[in-house]
Amino acid sequence: QQPVQSPQAVILREGEDAVINCSSSKALYSVHWYRQKHGEAPVFLMILLKGGEQMRHEKISASFNEKKQQSSLYLTASQLSYSGTYFCGTERSGFQKLVFGTGTRLLVSP
Amino acid sequence: DTAVSQTPKYLVTQMGNDKSIKCEQNLGHDTMYWYKQDSKKFLKIMFSYNNKELIINETVPNRFSPKSPDKAHLNLHINSLELGDSAVYFCASSQQPGLAAISYEQYFGPGTRLTVT
Numbered sequence: 001q002q003p004v005q006s007p008q009a010v011i012l013r014e015g016e017d018a019v020i021n022c023s024s025s026k027a028l029y030s031v032h033w034y035r036q037k038h039g040e041a042p043v044f045l046m047i048l049l050k051g052g053e054q055m056r057h058e059k060i061s062a063s064f065n066e067k068k069q070q071s072s073l074y075l076t077a078s079q080l081s082y083s084g085t086y087f088c089g090t091e092r093s094g095f096q097k098l099v100f101g102t103g104t105r106l107l108v109s110p
Numbered sequence: 111d112t113a114v115s116q117t118p119k120y121l122v123t124q125m126g127n128d129k130s131i132k133c134e135q136n137l138g139h140d141t142m143y144w145y146k147q148d149s150k151k152f153l154k155i156m157f158s159y160n161n162k163e164l165i166i167n168e169t170v171p172n173r174f175s176p177k178s179p180d181k182a183h184l185n186l187h188i189n190s191l192e193l194g195d196s197a198v199y200f201c202a203s204s205q206q207p208g209l210a211a212i213s214y215e216q217y218f219g220p221g222t223r224l225t226v227t
Contacts, residue, residue, distance in 0.1 A: 002152070030213060032215070032216075036151075040220070040221075041200060041218035041219060041220055041221055042153065042200070042218050043218070044215035044216060044217070047213060047214075047215065049213060085151060087153060096158065096165055096166060096206070097155050097158065097166050097168075098155065098216070099155070100152070100153040100154070102152070103151050103152070103153075
């Protein structure tokens with residue numbers, strides 16, 4: 001089952017903050033986050049492992065609540081380059097694959 | 111140097127035809143993947159190979175047949191193409207060792223946009 005992301009889309013002005021959520025109905029081992037710009041390939045941002053620490057990539061950070069099977073991506077002081085579609089990829093223990101979420105479109109305007 | 115490359119970038123063909131997409135990675139990774147991204151941007155895994163061995167084979171029609179001649183290459187052959195096969199197909203690779211948990215990042219190729227008319 002595909003993880004659900006919220007919101008589906010968000011528009012920000014440069015410098016504003018945003019939170020993207022990823023929720024699964026299954027117990028998770030890890031959560032990956034990727035960003036895909038229009039017409040391009042997904043690019044890795046970070047991995048959160050069960051029992052691991054909160055991760056950070058530049059001004060983007062993420063957390064993973066294992067009990068709730070949820071992960072959140074925090075974009076701080078957004079930049080124009082943050083625009084794109086963000087996907088979470090979830091992994092269940094024993095399943096050697098990522099199941100990607102529904103995606104969140106982010107548009108940062110000047 | 112391109113890490114993960116795919117050919118062709120665009121593929122337009124008619125229903126019923128057979129086509130192939132090629133993928134190569136020069137990262138020395140052990141695991142390669144094929145993903146399909148549909149018009150709604152949903153990204154779904156199709157296959158994964160580790161050192162030429164098939165690891166993941168999702169519920170994909172038999173018309174799709176992956177082949178890995180060596181660990182740096184993973185090709186996808188599609189027989190009897192249908193309209194619903196139209197999508198962007200991404201190849202990816204990672205250091206992922208076989209059946210271990212996926213704790214390594216995946217590097218995606220630029221994608222092949224397949225249009226079936």
